[in-house]
Structures are given as C-alpha cells and as structure tokens.
Amino acid sequence: MNGPGGAGAAIERLPTPQSVAKCPSGPEDADAHHADGETADAPPRKRSRRRRGRRGKGQSKDQSKGQSRVQSGEQTELQPKEQVAKAPRSRKARPGHAPSSDALYAALDLGTNNCRLLIARRALDGFTVVDSYSRIVRLGEGLAKYGVLGDAAMARAIDALKICADKMARRGVKRARMIATAACRTAVNGTDFIERVKRETGLALEIVSTEDEARLAVAGCAPLLDRTCASALVFDIGGGSTELIWVRMRGAAAGARERKPEIGDWISLPCGVVTLAERYGGLEVPGNIYARMVAEVAGQLQPFLERVAAEGGMENFHLLGTSGTVTTIAGVHLGLERYDRTRVDGIWISPADVDRVTRSLLEMTYANRAAHPCVGHDRADLVLAGCAIFEAIADAWPADRLRVADRGLREGILLSLMEADARRRKRRRRRRRKTQQRTQEARAASAHSDTD
Numbered sequence: 001m002n003g004p005g006g007a008g009a010a011i012e013r014l015p016t017p018q019s020v021a022k023c024p025s026g027p028e029d030a031d032a033h034h035a036d037g038e039t040a041d042a043p044p045r046k047r048s049r050r051r052r053g054r055r056g057k058g059q060s061k062d063q064s065k066g067q068s069r070v071q072s073g074e075q076t077e078l079q080p081k082e083q084v085a086k087a088p089r090s091r092k093a094r095p096g097h098a099p100s101s102d103a104l105y106a107a108l109d110l111g112t113n114n115c116r117l118l119i120a121r122r123a124l125d126g127f128t129v130v131d132s133y134s135r136i137v138r139l140g141e142g143l144a145k146y147g148v149l150g151d152a153a154m155a156r157a158i159d160a161l162k163i164c165a166d167k168m169a170r171r172g173v174k175r176a177r178m179i180a181t182a183a184c185r186t187a188v189n190g191t192d193f194i195e196r197v198k199r200e201t202g203l204a205l206e207i208v209s210t211e212d213e214a215r216l217a218v219a220g221c222a223p224l225l226d227r228t229c230a231s232a233l234v235f236d237i238g239g240g241s242t243e244l245i246w247v248r249m250r251g252a253a254a255g256a257r258e259r260k261p262e263i264g265d266w267i268s269l270p271c272g273v274v275t276l277a278e279r280y281g282g283l284e285v286p287g288n289i290y291a292r293m294v295a296e297v298a299g300q301l302q303p304f305l306e307r308v309a310a311e312g313g314m315e316n317f318h319l320l321g322t323s324g325t326v327t328t329i330a331g332v333h334l335g336l337e338r339y340d341r342t343r344v345d346g347i348w349i350s351p352a353d354v355d356r357v358t359r360s361l362l363e364m365t366y367a368n369r370a371a372h373p374c375v376g377h378d379r380a381d382l383v384l385a386g387c388a389i390f391e392a393i394a395d396a397w398p399a400d401r402l403r404v405a406d407r408g409l410r411e412g413i414l415l416s417l418m419e420a421d422a423r424r425r426k427r428r429r430r431r432r433r434k435t436q437q438r439t440q441e442a443r444a445a446s447a448h449s450d451t452d
Helices: 060-066 150-173 182-186 190-201 210-224 274-282 286-313 323-336 351-365 366-371 384-396 409-451
Strands: 069-071 106-112 115-122 126-136 173-178 231-237 243-251 260-269 317-321 402-405
Touching: 060 409, 069 323, 069 351, 069 409, 106 150, 106 409, 115 150, 115 366, 126 150, 126 190, 126 409, 150 190, 173 210, 182 190, 190 210, 210 243, 210 260, 231 384, 243 286, 274 286, 274 384, 286 366, 286 384, 317 384, 323 351, 323 384, 323 402
Parallel strands: 106 173, 231 317, 317 402
Antiparallel strands: 069 126, 106 115, 115 126, 231 243, 243 260
C-alpha cells in the first residue's frame, strides 16, 4: 500500500501553475450539482456545412461553443503504464496511427462512491471538455463490513455505466481509458463485477493499483502546484481509500516556471469517506466520535509522516487537496448559493478557514447539512468523515495554505492518453523523415552511378 521512500518518479514538463482547468464539475467531483447527483445529458454535436454564428463581443471561441478547456504541458515520465480500451461501438483508428487532432478521448473513473466520465478533444495547451457525467452510486456500500460488493450497489453502478457507454458511443470516442479503484480492488467479488460490467455494458474497466491511482491524481492536479515552493503534499480523499503524494520541485536554482515536480514518496491509506462513515456513523456525529475518527487517521499517517520528515524539505511547502470533501469545504467557505466549479477550482484557503467551516458543519444537524447547497443529500452523511481525514492530514502537515483542486484522476487519464498519442505522432514523423532521407540518398547515388 505504501510507496517506496524517496522513489524518484519524475514528472517532466508538467503544466505551469497558472494553468487552471475549466471543465465543468462540482462537489464530490460532480460535473453539475443536480439534486439527483446526475449531470445533464448534452446532445452530441452535429456536423454542418452552415457557417457558425458570430461570437459575441469579447467571447472566446470555446465560450461560444459552450465548451471548456483544460490547460497542460507535455508529460513524459509521470504517467503509469497505460491500458487503453476501445470505446464501445465507435470507429477504431487504424493500427499504429494516433487519432487525429479533433478525435475525442474519454476518461471514466468508477470509485467507491462515484461514477465519473469526461469526454474531451485535444487543444493546443491541453484539452477542451466536450461532455461530462457524474453520479453517486455508492459501489462500496457495506464493503467494509461484508467484504463484497452488494447487489443493489452493483446494480446502481451498472446503470450509471450504461449511460457512460451510451455517451461515448454517441460522441464517437476514439480513445478511452476506464478505471475502477478502491472498491473493486478490495472486494472479494471485484473481478467478477468487472466481468459483469463488460457483459452488460461493453465497457472494459481496469482495476488500477494504488500507485497508478496516486500518479494519475498528481497528473491531473499538476497545473495547480506552486513551483515557487520546495515541495507539496497532494492528497485525494476517496470513498474507500485516501492517497497522499509528497511532491518535490527539481531544479531549485531555476526559475519557478522551469522547476519540474517529481514524486518523492506516496501512501494509500485504507480509509475513505464511505468506510469511515459506515464505521463511526455519519448522520449525527458528536464531537467525541469525530475526534476518534481524526485519531484513527492520524495513526495511519504517522509512518508516512516520519518518512517524509526524514527526507527534509518540509520548510517551504503547501497542501493541494483534490476530493469532494475539499471542494465542499471551499464552497461552504465562499458562501456559494449553488456550487460553482469555476469559483472553487484553484483557489487558496487558509487552515483557519478550513477549521471554521469544519466546526460549522459539526454544529449542523444531518437535515441542515443535507439542505446546504454545497453539501446536499448525497454527501450529508459523508462530509464529516471527510473533514476528519482532512483534519488529520492538516495536523500532520501544518502548512500555511491549501490549494483546492476540482480535478483529478479523469484529467490525469486524458492527459496521459493525449501525451501517448503525441509521442506516437512524433515517432511517426521521425520515421517518415528518415525514409525520405534514405530515398533521396538512394536517388542521388543512382544518379551519380548513371553519370559514371
């Protein structure tokens, strides 16, 4: 479960910190905060020979299309070994050829609590989101107690996955990677469920390791790392596990834009908002129960904290959190009447702000939390468990500031797929140039031979 201490997994040419994603999502990585926890189903774009209408004054091309962009730089060594699945019922690219620049990519993340999908196309500085979907399915419901995925939970997940498969097919997705995380990793019947998903939806999900999950989380959040700092702790509070990644900035003598982050160490804790809430309760959480949750997580963090402290570099660092818990706290802190990702993703908040929001949530009844626009019914019984995990992390790493990321695994998947295709195109261009050069040399030699 733990990463090797001081493992130098390099993250080359990652995006600059000012590159802030603008893809639509919300609490618990929901793409729109609908009451039913489901995103709107946007219709597929139709091709037309008619000229597009003029954009409004001051309106960007992407804004006029109703699409959003995520900026990025090239990524080479960060991404884990990828397993790319063919999208259901879509045309397959020719063998050995990367999709064209307007091809659509998809990233699907089936977690312990959520099923999430992003569909995007490449852009010059990252990618543009075309469609997205998120539904709370609670696949890991009862998993900590019984060790297996329940029938009702699997049925909910398959219903959501069928919607994802339909979206991918209608959009004509060319390349996709579809992953399952903690719930399927730990459940006795996790592999059987993945096979059932393949039969009933046509989607070939891949159960990823904790290391792959940690690396993808960093890849998706890398644009928000402050490269003027010596290091950062990236953490992702999930439903069934919590990943923490200690990231160092290489090239301390270089300017901030030239510094390259690398993964120094990582750990995956066997606790998340679902598992912790099921063990301690999530409806009404008195102060003593909340304190016990914080203490349990703190005990699990201690070995990792000692390893990181032994390596040094904790004098100039910041926290970067990516999870529904962190974005919910940010939304409550901002006093949003409705969750707005564009106002949350990338903001900085202080430990005092986090503590104030946590205390206010503890004082609320379950009904009041459910009625809060940035919490909602689907997260009202989970948010305090998430706050306990967050508090244990903040106590262990007392940073001056925290950056909020409403992005993560799906963005990391999309960037890895696009970077892999970019490398293939680059290799193909090199081979073509070499072939042309050899042809020219052969013609020149033949012409010289004829003159002799």
